[in-house]
Amino acid sequence: MAKFTHANSCNTCPYKDYALTKLQTNDVDLIQNSCLIVNFKKGENVCKQGTEVTHALYLAKGSVKLYIEGKNKNLILKIITQSKYIGLQSLFGDRIYQYTITTLEDSQICMINANIILDLAKKNVDYLFELTRNISESTNFVYKKIIDINQKQLRGRLADVLLHFSENVFKSDTFELKLTRKELAEYSAMSMENTVRILNEYKKDGIIGIEGKIFTIKQPDILRKVAELG
Amino acid sequence: MAKFTHANSCNTCPYKDYALTKLQTNDVDLIQNSCLIVNFKKGENVCKQGTEVTHALYLAKGSVKLYIEGKNKNLILKIITQSKYIGLQSLFGDRIYQYTITTLEDSQICMINANIILDLAKKNVDYLFELTRNISESTNFVYKKIIDINQKQLRGRLADVLLHFSENVFKSDTFELKLTRKELAEYSAMSMENTVRILNEYKKDGIIGIEGKIFTIKQPDILRKVAELG
DNA sequence: TTATAACATTGATGCATATCAATGTTTTAT
DNA sequence: ATAAAACATTGATATGCATCAATGTTATAA
Numbered sequence: 001m002a003k004f005t006h007a008n009s010c011n012t013c014p015y016k017d018y019a020l021t022k023l024q025t026n027d028v029d030l031i032q033n034s035c036l037i038v039n040f041k042k043g044e045n046v047c048k049q050g051t052e053v054t055h056a057l058y059l060a061k062g063s064v065k066l067y068i069e070g071k072n073k074n075l076i077l078k079i080i081t082q083s084k085y086i087g088l089q090s091l092f093g094d095r096i097y098q099y100t101i102t103t104l105e106d107s108q109i110c111m112i113n114a115n116i117i118l119d120l121a122k123k124n125v126d127y128l129f130e131l132t133r134n135i136s137e138s139t140n141f142v143y144k145k146i147i148d149i150n151q152k153q154l155r156g157r158l159a160d161v162l163l164h165f166s167e168n169v170f171k172s173d174t175f176e177l178k179l180t181r182k183e184l185a186e187y188s189a190m191s192m193e194n195t196v197r198i199l200n201e202y203k204k205d206g207i208i209g210i211e212g213k214i215f216t217i218k219q220p221d222i223l224r225k226v227a228e229l230g
Numbered sequence: 231m232a233k234f235t236h237a238n239s240c241n242t243c244p245y246k247d248y249a250l251t252k253l254q255t256n257d258v259d260l261i262q263n264s265c266l267i268v269n270f271k272k273g274e275n276v277c278k279q280g281t282e283v284t285h286a287l288y289l290a291k292g293s294v295k296l297y298i299e300g301k302n303k304n305l306i307l308k309i310i311t312q313s314k315y316i317g318l319q320s321l322f323g324d325r326i327y328q329y330t331i332t333t334l335e336d337s338q339i340c341m342i343n344a345n346i347i348l349d350l351a352k353k354n355v356d357y358l359f360e361l362t363r364n365i366s367e368s369t370n371f372v373y374k375k376i377i378d379i380n381q382k383q384l385r386g387r388l389a390d391v392l393l394h395f396s397e398n399v400f401k402s403d404t405f406e407l408k409l410t411r412k413e414l415a416e417y418s419a420m421s422m423e424n425t426v427r428i429l430n431e432y433k434k435d436g437i438i439g440i441e442g443k444i445f446t447i448k449q450p451d452i453l454r455k456v457a458e459l460g
Numbered sequence: 461t462t463a464t465a466a467c468a469t470t471g472a473t474g475c476a477t478a479t480c481a482a483t484g485t486t487t488t489a490t
Numbered sequence: 491a492t493a494a495a496a497c498a499t500t501g502a503t504a505t506g507c508a509t510c511a512a513t514g515t516t517a518t519a520a
Binding site for chain 2: 068070071075077089090091092094099121123124126128129131132135136138139140142143146150151189230
Binding site: 153154190191193194 | 506507508509510
């Protein structure tokens with residue numbers, strides 16, 4: 001794994017999480033003392049499905065994919081970008097990672113001893129409340145994902161995914177997607193070949209523009225209609 | 231909706247949840263004062279997808295299905311049996327139900343004003359901690375579900391579901407499943423026709439026994455193999 | 461700098477699964 | 491008690507999608 005440094009300024013960190021504001025200064029110090037800032041290079045595993053949860057993971061900088069490794073194929077559940085906890089529910093659940101997390105670009109992850117976080121959570125209800133809110137939102141997101149996979153077919157799913165990136169993740173009509181076609185396929189729960197096929201279909205129809213990894217949503221209304229009709 | 235009574239003995243209730251043991255007696259009284267015990271008949275909606283979350287729901291007695299309503303078909307995410315909170319993450323998330331919950335038999339649901347639970351959670355960290363653990367486990371369960379749907383095919387999925395009922399839900403080789411074939415299909419994310427077909431396939435092969443809604447797992451090892459191979 | 465692997469693209473083929481259809485059975489409601 | 495609706499079953503058909511195959515392109519490593 002990559003090189004790391006000790007955290008030394010959690011309170012003034014520009015990537016600080018909102019939940020931290022719920023803690024007293026000396027409690028933040030507790031976190032800071034345990035916190036290792038680890039530099040991951042693109043493509044490295046941050047945690048591995050099936051292993052024990054020993055640390056809370058906070059993505060300070062960069063982006064990662066959270067995915068379940070299957071026998072033949074993977075399923076990417078979430079793309080997470082900076083200043084977010086990743087995989088909080090594993091701290092409170094059965095303490096075994098149900099998924100693997102891999103960086104999509106060079107990233108900085110804060111790793112804090114799980115028991116320290118749990119102890120703090122047990123002592124600071126406002127802090128725990130924020131974490132719980134976070135986990136709940138995450139659960140709701142997965143509910144939406146599962147229903148997309150179950151109910152829509154390829155074109156609808158891909159339209160959904162493109163809109164999601166445009167509207168929720170990058171908040172722009174044009175965005176650079178740090179995913180390969182294969183990863184985009186794993187995120188949309190379809191084969192890589194069909195992902196390519198449908199993307200180019202949308203491009204030919206003038207609904208989107210593609211220039212390598214730069215995507216442009218040209219006709220969001222049509223895309224929305226496709227997403228809706230499934 | 232059905233008739234209801236006011237709760238009057240939460241502390242000594244035989245269906246009491248473990249999380250309640252984390253509260254002081256007078257805090258339990260707060261819950262008790264707000265708690266309505268509502269009697270639902272089989273097939274009634276306990277909450278409805280798209281509506282606002284106003285109450286915490288606790289399934290004291292009976293059983294329910296939690297499902298997402300799609301355009302053509304539904305997807306049952308969980309079957310919940312007695313003495314369990316249902317849909318806790320909706321209290322802490324965006325306060326809109328992402329799913330509908332319907333009773334599978336006559337059931338008693340305790341409905342407690344959402345804000346009272348949230349206030350208690352904000353004051354009793356041990357209580358909140360139990361709720362959070364609950365939500366986290368629920369998230370992990372959905373992760374498993376999503377991967378089953380995505381990675382396995384019909385026979386494997388159905389084998390999985392049957393084993394799950396036998397091993398986790400009813401903890402017995404023989405069990406009465408309070409689901410119609412259609413609901414079993416919605417739980418396994420497949421068509422009703424194929425559910426029937428494969429069930430009878432398993433029956434012919436002597437892997438399971440079916441007598442109406444009574445299922446017997448006769449050869450769990452074979453079933454496990456089918457589940458594994460997908 | 462070159463070799464090797466991963467990525468991207470397009471077409472052809474096969475299969476798993478949903479859908480349609482027909483018919484009998486069991487609930488549910490009046 | 492009877493009608494209507496939901497449930498259950500089995501077979502035939504259609505199709506959406508993955509898989510296979512072939513080929514070009516771009517990263518990555520030695």
